[in-house]
Amino acid sequence: MSVRLRMQGISKRFGATVALREVSFEAPAGTVVALVGENGAGKSTLMKVLSGAVRPDAGTMELDGQPYRPRHPLDGRRAGVAMIYQELALAPHLSVLDNIWLGNEPRYRERRRHAAAALAELGHAELSLDARVGELSVAEQQMVELARAVATDCRVLVLDEPTSTLTRPDVERLFGLIRRLKAGGRAVVYISHFLEEVTEIADRVVVLRDGEVVGERPTAEWTIPALVAAMVGREVRELYPRSARTPGEVVWEVDGLAVRRGEVVGIAGLIGAGRTELLRRMFAQRNWRARVGMVSEDRGREGLAVRWTAADNVTLPRLPWWVWPRQQAARAGRWLAELSVKCRSPWQRVSELSGGNQQKLAVARLLDAEVEVWLLDEPTRGIDVASKAEIYRRLDDAARAGKAVVMVSSYLPELLGVCDRVAVMCRGRLGAARPVGERNEHEIMLEATGVGGAP
Numbered sequence: 001m002s003v004r005l006r007m008q009g010i011s012k013r014f015g016a017t018v019a020l021r022e023v024s025f026e027a028p029a030g031t032v033v034a035l036v037g038e039n040g041a042g043k044s045t046l047m048k049v050l051s052g053a054v055r056p057d058a059g060t061m062e063l064d065g066q067p068y069r070p071r072h073p074l075d076g077r078r079a080g081v082a083m084i085y086q087e088l089a090l091a092p093h094l095s096v097l098d099n100i101w102l103g104n105e106p107r108y109r110e111r112r113r114h115a116a117a118a119l120a121e122l123g124h125a126e127l128s129l130d131a132r133v134g135e136l137s138v139a140e141q142q143m144v145e146l147a148r149a150v151a152t153d154c155r156v157l158v159l160d161e162p163t164s165t166l167t168r169p170d171v172e173r174l175f176g177l178i179r180r181l182k183a184g185g186r187a188v189v190y191i192s193h194f195l196e197e198v199t200e201i202a203d204r205v206v207v208l209r210d211g212e213v214v215g216e217r218p219t220a221e222w223t224i225p226a227l228v229a230a231m232v233g234r235e236v237r238e239l240y241p242r243s244a245r246t247p248g249e250v251v252w253e254v255d256g257l258a259v260r261r262g263e264v265v266g267i268a269g270l271i272g273a274g275r276t277e278l279l280r281r282m283f284a285q286r287n288w289r290a291r292v293g294m295v296s297e298d299r300g301r302e303g304l305a306v307r308w309t310a311a312d313n314v315t316l317p318r319l320p321w322w323v324w325p326r327q328q329a330a331r332a333g334r335w336l337a338e339l340s341v342k343c344r345s346p347w348q349r350v351s352e353l354s355g356g357n358q359q360k361l362a363v364a365r366l367l368d369a370e371v372e373v374w375l376l377d378e379p380t381r382g383i384d385v386a387s388k389a390e391i392y393r394r395l396d397d398a399a400r401a402g403k404a405v406v407m408v409s410s411y412l413p414e415l416l417g418v419c420d421r422v423a424v425m426c427r428g429r430l431g432a433a434r435p436v437g438e439r440n441e442h443e444i445m446l447e448a449t450g451v452g453g454a455p
Contacts (some may be wrong), residue, residue: 001094001247001307002028002029002064002065003028003029003062003065004028004029004063004064004155004156004186004190005027005050005061005062005063005155005156005164005187006024006025006026006027006061006062007023007024007026007046007049007050007059007060007061007244008024008059008060008061008062009022009024009060010022010024010025010046010056010058010059010061011022011023011056011057011058011061011066012045012049012056012057013057014053014189016336019042019045019211020042020045020056020167020212021210021212022044022058022059022209022212023042023046023059023211024213025206027156027187027188027189028187029155029186029187030033030152030182030183030184030185030186030187031182031187031203031204032182032188032190032192032201032202032203032204032384032448033187033202033204033205033206033353034187034189034190034191034192034198034201034202034205035047035189035190035191035204035208036191036193036198036205036206036208036227036231037207037208037209037231038194038209038231038232038356038384038385038386038387039354039355039356039357039383039384040207040342040354040356040357041209041210041211041231041384042208042210042211042212043191043208044160044235045188045211046208047062047083047160047191048269049156050081050083050156050158051070051073051081051083051158052070052071052073052075052076052078052081053072053073053437054086055071058184060265060306062386063079063080063081063156064155070134074103077103078104079103079155079156079157080152080153080154080155080156080234080384080394081158081160081401082149082152082154082156082157083158083160083163084142084145084146084149084157084158084162085160086160086161086162086164086382088102088134088138088141088142088145089104089145090141090144090238091133092132092133092134092146093132093133093134094125094128094131094132094133095130095131095132095133095138096115096128096130096131096133096147097112097115097130098397099133099144099148099152100114100118100129100144100147100148101117101148101151102148104152105127105374109426112129113393115147115151116129116244117151118147118148118150118151119143119147119245119432121145121150121180121184122143122146122147122150122177123148123176123180125141127143127144127147136174136271136375137271138164138166138170139170139270141176142162142174143177146177148328149179151203154157154185154186155187156186156187156188156189157181157186158188158189158190159178159186159189159190159191160189160191161191161192161193162174162190162192163194163197163444164190164285164381165277165383165409166230166271167270167271167410168441168445169445169449171197171249174439175197175200175201176309177299178230179201184339188333191382191453193228193263193385193388194280194411195228195384195385196224196413197222198219198227199219199222199224199227201240202219203218203219203261204216204217204219205217205218205219206224206361207226207227207230207231209230209231209232209342211231214230214233214410215230216454217450222453225380229283229441231384231386232385232386233386233447234415238386239388239389239392239394240321240392240414240417240418241387241392241393242302242417242418243396243399243400244394244400245259245262245263245264245400246260247260247262247263247420248260248261249261249400249420250287250371251290251372251404252286252290253390253400254278254281254282254285255278255430256430256432257433258372258429258433258442259282259404259406260319260401260404261372261402261403261404262400262402262403262404263399263405263417263420263421264395264396264399264405264406264419264420265405265406265409265419265422265423265433266403266405266407266408266409266415266418266421266422266423266436267279267406267409267417267422267423267424267425268409268410268412268415268422268423268424268444269426269431269448270424270426270448271294271410273425273426273427273448274406274425274428274429275377275425276297276408278408278425278430279294279377279384279406279408280294281374282375282406282454283375286373288331290371290372290373290375290404291370291371291372292348292367292371292372292373292375293317293328293365293371293373293374293375293378293410294374294375294376294377295359295362295366295374295375295376295379295421296362296377297362297377297381298357298379298407299358299362300358303358303362303422304358304361304362305349305350306349306350306351306358307349307350308344308349308350309347309349309350310329310332310333310336310341310343310346310347310348310349310350310353310361311329311333311346311347312328313333313350313361313362314331314332314335314346314364314365314366314368315328315332315365315368317365317368318368318369327344328346329336329345330346330443331368332346332364332368333346335364335367335368336364338364338367339360339363339364339390339394340360341353341359341360341361341364342354342355342357344409344426354381355382355383356384356386356387357387359379359380359383359387359391359425360387360390362379363391363394364381365388366418367394372403372404372407373403373404373405373406374395374398374403374404374405374407376395376405376406376408376410377404377405377408378409378410379391379407379409380392380409380411380414381410382399388414392414392417392418395407395418399420401406407419409454410446411442412445414443415433415436415444416436416439416440416441419434420438421434422433422434422436422439423435424442424447424448425448426447426448426449427450427451431447
């Protein structure tokens with residue numbers, strides 16, 4: 001099996017920070033290689049070097065045995081390296097056809113023929129080339145990105161957190177497409193924090209920690225606990241902590257869902273089922289019996305003021321009229337330390353932090369504001385396993401302390417591991433919240449799709 005991509009001795013520094021230290025990495029043709037690690041481990045920097053967005057300080061790269069030195073991302077794309085990021089790079093006001101060829105337009109007749117052939121290769125010839133991308137589902141938009149890669153004859157496809165916004169049926173369809181691309185001889189680099197999915201789709205797994213490769217072997221030789229230990233440098237003994245909880249009084253009731261102190265209630269369902277809208281309505285209808293706080297699913301645009309500092313974001317709900325910076329830094333510093341937020345100081349901008357550290361800040365704000373009801377919308381989306389474990393621990397602490405927690409999540413193992421009760425939403429209707437001991441993933445998916453009985 002020929003080596004399609006080879007990265008040898010890649011190093012990169014940003015000032016005093018060593019982002020990559022002599023990283024070597026190979027992806028043979030017709031294989032899926034998973035790249036895993038905590039936020040800040042160097043995965044994004046390594047892929048930016050591969051794409052041409054960042055130049056390495058040292059090291060070499062090869063594509064099919066030939067030297068590869070991209071000066072910018074367009075160089076990488078022309079050489080056959082396609083990047084599909086977690087935040088899809090599409091123009092929503094343009095058609096499927098225009099998005100497939102954006103920045104690389106051939107003649108009109110060739111455009112339609114090659115674009116249609118790319119969709120057909122992916123098994124989605126029914127997707128209209130004239131449809132406006134903004135009107136498509138997230139899964140269909142991802143299909144457009146994949147078609148763009150196929151149409152431009154990519155040799156290496158990088159998928160960065162491709163399933164973070166997908167339901168399980170969409171994940172299974174995506175895996176089918178990845179296997180098609182793999183069978184066509186392409187090398188696929190798969191980046192994800194969902195380790196169960198990594199072990200399902202990847203042929204090899206490479207683990208990065210603190211800018212270095214700390215483990216690389218076939219997927220069959222890894223266990224999930226071993227992967228977690230390699231990623232964080234220690235054993236995570238209990239991913240889903242669950243202390244003794246005693247449900248208390250009902251704080252309020254919405255759509256038949258009784259929210260009690262001392263428990264975590266999960267809301268499952270497909271994307272578009274109305275889960276986020278329900279959570280927002282609960283926040284809007286909050287009463288004066290309890291202080292309520294909410295963590296949005298979109299931390300970049302809604303959940304945090306990313307141009308502000310970590311201290312500003314943590315203390316914002318309880319800022320006095322006159323702010324003493326020393327007191328503000330002390331307040332924020334307490335939570336930054338307790339949640340193990342990695343930052344230079346409380347005055348570092350949020351935009352400079354990793355996704356996991358940003359999400360911890362959103363939770364720290366709830367803790368600093370001493371809210372009694374937590375409304376969480378996809379609180380662990382796109383963050384590493386160590387950050388997830390820290391957030392799960394805080395949810396358990398909150399429930400044990402008599403707080404009420406309502407959590408929306410598309411990740412069913414998380415709901416079953418953290419929650420006391422789970423309700424399923426289907427087409428805008430919320431089913432009964434039942435104890436997790438009476439639930440399993442298969443039954444939840446049947447209810448979410450409307451074939452497991454009325455919600």
